Amino acid sequence: MNTRSMIFTLYGDYIRHYGNKIWIGSLIRLLKEFGHNEQAVRAAISRMSKQGWLEGEKQGNKSYYSLTEIGLKRMEEAGNRIFKLNPETWDGKWRMLFYTIPEEKRNLRDELRKELVWSGFGTMTNSLWISPNQLEDKVYALIKKYEIEEYVDFFVASYDGPHENWRLVENSWDIQQINEKYNEFIAHYSQKFIIDKNKIKSGAMSDAECFVERTKLVHEYRKFLFIDPGLPEELLPQKWFGSYAGSLFSDYYKELAEPANRFFEQVFADGNEMTLKDKEYDVLSHPLMLDKE
Template sequence: MDKQFNTRSMIFTLYGDYVRHYGSVIWIGSLIKLLKEFGHNEQSVRAAISRMSKQGWVKSEKRGNKSYYSLTEQGKARMEEASKRIYKSESPKWDGNWRILVYNIPENKRRLRDELRKELVWSGFGNLSNSCWITPNPLEEQIHRMVDKYGIRDYVTYFSASYEGMSHPKTLVDKCWDLNEVNEKYSQFIKEYSEKYYIDQNLIQKGEVSDGTCFVKCASLVHQYRKFLFIDPNLPEELLPDRWLGNSAATLFNDYHDLLQPRATRFFENVFE
């Protein structure tokens, strides 16, 4: 049992790593049973899924007297994007251009502005100056989805441009992101999880770990690693600092995930409906 994880956040992890591969829909009873493994009770699961439904990530459907929850189009797109970034094996290729998003959202829509900021950070944008955000990655699709979701087409201007100075592009990166702090977090992740990986590798080889334990360990691993989506802007190699630890962390994550996945999936399939 592991209650250090927020219920809603854990549900996102389960949808992203399991449910979306099984038709993107799950019976609430199965979800409750799966989350019980992490110490979450029925009440907190129902409250969290209801909140996710209000936010447009999932939708509910009654079949007889059972409630099923499936990902909406918005939910599927978010899971797809998150999965691409979580299971990536290398940094994205760069075409040398920067994408610039500028918004001018009125004061009476302040809450909307806060939501938009969170979304931009999640997508990997960096704040260059007040209301001006940049990224070297081609995120046009995400931007159009975001603009439509919040209905802010009238307030947003979007450019693709080349950087003409006044200094090195890496100086621009330093203004927008604290990559040293991200690197430090990668260092902590590697230290903690390489130790766990070797212990579990040994136990699994001896057949001393149950499927349920592998499920909890695997979902917890994804859950912890997923946090990097909120702080690592996924920059191209040319813009990363020397001795960047992101790639080593990704290799460790993928190896550990591959180790736990078969037994974890078996457990999930036994509970899933």
């Protein structure tokens, strides 16, 4: 897990609930638990600041860093995109986006592709993207953002055969591979969950170790946001491991949450303002555990 990615995880899972600002000394201390040294942390913070994700401020001889508006928006978008793992009831319609963006705008085309994949679209052909989810607002926001009105056409339509809707899924996503990834997650974490649960109950697992495991757990499970399009139940394989993986994540997270947060607060209290903590923050909840109802 690279340092930059871990910093994003810590801001998303902890720091944003504590005023969205942290002394770099505390960040260095937290990342030390994962084997990241001070030099790596400072280098990552410098890069993230130059890229516009973080902004620094001096208080006395201490440097504090917080997410910029762009960084906060990134976190908000990630939260909104979690719907991919919690799809709405399907209305039977397909959203189809067709574009012909010229070669001289290749960079724009590449950016649009990344956004479409991240939003849960699949590709039937290089320029034809589909999704069963109600993404009309997202599509029109992308068209406006990239100013590509003259290059796109957007349809909301029913599939009228000659095959079943499942055929469209097979042609547009590698569902088997995604299902295998979920199964790998389950195989790895189901055993760890039982071991760590017993350790916590017997007092054999420290708060620092819980902090490391909770952060790693979120970091790994969040990867499904990039690969799982969040298809409606009607379009999923009969043996779908995504639901069980979600339940496992929820149970494991709740087991680790309180001791992990104790360790974070212990480190954070030295050099930071604890009064900035969000009073509505529930340590046992996480956006990735949203119910499907």
